[in-house]
Amino acid sequence: MWATVANATVAQPLQNASAPVDLKVGLNVVFEDDVERTCTPSYTDGRRSCACQVSERGFHVDRTATVDQPWLPMLTGSRLLTISLLAAVCVSPACSSTPRRPALASSGAASTPDDSRSGRAINADGNQVADGAPSTRDDGRLPRTATPLRYDLSLSIDPTQSTFRGTARIDVTLAEPTRHVVLHGRGLAIKEAFATVAASPALAASKRLATVTQRATAGARGGAIEELVLAFESPLPAGSATIELAYAAPFDDELSGLYRVKENATWYAFTHFEPTDARRAFPCFDEPEFKVPFTMHVTVPKGIRAFANSAEQRRVDDAQTTSFHFEPTKPIPTYLVALAIGDLDVKEVHRAAPPAIRIVTTKGRSEFGSLALEATSGLLDTLTEWTDFPYPFGKLDIVAVPEFAAGAMENPGLITFRDDLLLLDPRRASFSARRSQALVIAHELAHQWFGNLVTAAWWNDLWLNEGFAAWMESRAVDRWKPAFGARLDAAAAHLRVMNVDGLGSARAVRQPVVSSSDAGEAFDAITYTKGAATLTTIEQWIGEKTFQDAIRSYLRTNAFRSVHADALFRELDKASGKNVREMAATYLDSPGVPEVSTNALCNNKRVTGSSRWHVELGQQMWLPLGSNAKLDPSKTWTVPVCVRAAGQASLQCAELAQGAPAIVAGTAPSCPAWVHPNPTGSYYRFTPSDDELMHLARARKQLSVPERVSLLSNMWASVRAGKRSPAMLVRVLPLFDDDNERHVVAEIASILRDASDTLVEPQARPAFRAFVAERMKSRKKAIDWDASGSGSPSTARTPDEQSALMRPDVLGTLGDVADDPEVLKQAEIFAREWLADPARVDSNLALVAVPLASRRGESAHIAALAAAARTAPTREDRILALRAMGGFDSPAVLEQSLAYLLSDAVRPHEVRHVLGAALSRRASRAPTERWIRAHWDELRTKLPGSLSGSLVAGAQAACSSEEIREMNAFYTERAQHIEGAARRLAEALESASLCASLRSHGAAALTEALKPAPTIPRR
């Protein structure tokens, strides 16, 4: 028999030991062969003692813990007692070895810096699992070894250097004694890691060194090393501890994590962490469930500034450096932590009420910040009023970042934006740029409530953040600047996302996320736009006021917490008395678009003077022609359907549930001439018969804007589904020729472009051009380049918002689809003037003219555009020049122009402007895609990591099985090596396959319909 070394955590009797306490003892023994046994009985009913026994292979550990005994090791928290190791007794004659010494070393014994294992080099081979460490989890989460309570980050950042240093101190709670703490870190060189066991009134804190191994998470594709496993010699006791890691890391080169940017010979550093890149900047528990305060200290070279999420508390100058100390933040998840560092300018807007709003820009650019400040101020007030919850995060800075992979990021207190979105010239900015700016600012501000105040606990519920922000942005902008027509734009976007959702490769809004790669893929149109469309459908179903009340309650109840979707549905169900949870699940948990069938019937009762009408409703899944998705009859939605009959202001509504048909009915003086099957813009498609469609189209003046847009969109969807002949385009679109409402014109332009891409045979092209020109003729008159018709910039009219926003659709369609020589000639005149001096041309005109002027451009035009990009006075001018570089029709000239992309003159994040423009047009799409393949390696070098993801979208240029095979052979293997590219490729190839099906099914019918009607000879 032998007894153990005594535990060395000496403790004093509890204060006021006679008071009842909740007692918890932890007994943790690690045996020689690494078998670990823990015993943690706890009594919460005021009992004053409890017993604990552990037996393993002949060893027996047995102790009774009593509140009053002085050896009770420590008091943690308010009333928790923790004993980490009491005694080990051999009770068997067979005992032949002893429990492993480290386990029996006292849990509180301090390691010293000269410990032979201290500061040991980190094994970064990534596959080594720390001795006995908890394994990785298949769901992509961290093993729950510790829960963070707060962070204290000290960073030393000099943007002129290639690396930075940091120390992360993280207060954690350990649920039970453990030898291991697992957290995230990617590409960090850990210099030292240790834990300080929480001090108690009785104990000095003790430092416990850890060895660190790095490993891949279970779900990680490509084996990305993202977890740090801290292994301690002996178990840390349950309760509070502080983990501290000192490290160095390179600045990131993929515009994520902490990265640096050079502008005008000056270096800056910025951050972008969502979804899982905070781990590239500091060791952390990088999951959105963990929301805790961050206190940041940033040391930078003297003369430059640092900004963080919270307000600067104090600044300390040293000989060479300045240290910025910031106030603790409100509880936030790691992905929302943000920094901006450099010789930055700051400008503040005057506001009557808090918060103060400042714009932070690179040197000398704050003069372009006034429009953004004005929009931020106005939209913030709008959102505060809608949510009935004051801005939650104290200070508010918006930051214009010169190189930025995303459009913007909602970091509380320090919202970052791509600078072209934020910095506009208040004298010259186009309405289109102002509108985009308002939308992106509204989106990021909406996140301050949806995502930042209440956070989705895991990435599978990302729609709680992004669907809401996308939904809210158009509401907020609509209230702030109705002229932008944002809510109607959103309704049109909800119709368009059905094309993505109808693909067999579409993902569900909510689906398992088990890796960083999965989390990255979730940031797509399905999460944002289908998420927003689902919220709109719920809102229409339960009523706007009820919806708003429920959301306000959701925000109040869950403020500063992370939640699952249940928290939202609880409020919606309660407020509405309906089963919103069940209804929403049919949209969120699987991909696909419901199609509602309508059969309108009417009984004309002339005697009574009124007619009774009804519409029989059914549902099925909408599928495009040639879809490889299975038509699953068991897949049904809960569809709230409303219809509007001719001459009636009120809607008749019903719910389609579980596949059962339903009926809506009404009475009218006579049988209604038409019934609109979706006046509320809910998430479903409908397919009226050709006759019903013609009735509705002829009655278009009685339809609202959303009703007209939805009618046109559904007509085109039924052509794409093979349920309607493309010949109907030729009958229906002319009925809308006198409709100059911008959203209607945009929908018509979109249909004409799609038809041009998919359905027009070469021999029908001239007739189709003439058809398109005819559709836009009267609209062109209304919004022509200039009032005098002289085509001179000096007589150009100053457009109102509507015509400015409509011009790209009308003149762009005429130039691109109808090849209208007059439009192209005028564009060239305006572009020449703009190239000489951008300020001489109204920006609203330039943004249409400059890209169109490239169509017939020669090589010399490339140099002119490159010069314009280089000397552009504003970001809007520069992007315009870049877009125009993707606009040449001649493949040879286009190829020369695209070569400019590979030069240093185009920044990585700007490549999208050129390629996006080139891939958006029929004439340049195929040559651009071929160019991407020919320069694949150079592009991959220019666009490291996931920045290359959009390159595979070129595969959508295919529209025949032969082309699709070619694309498959080139892209499929390559896409495997780019995060998020595999899904994009699958969608692009499927769209290409649908294009091929539609062409072979419908092109001949359109050709036939476009033939001039035979003239009847006169007698």
Ligand SMILES: [Zn+2]
């Ligand atoms: Zn967002």
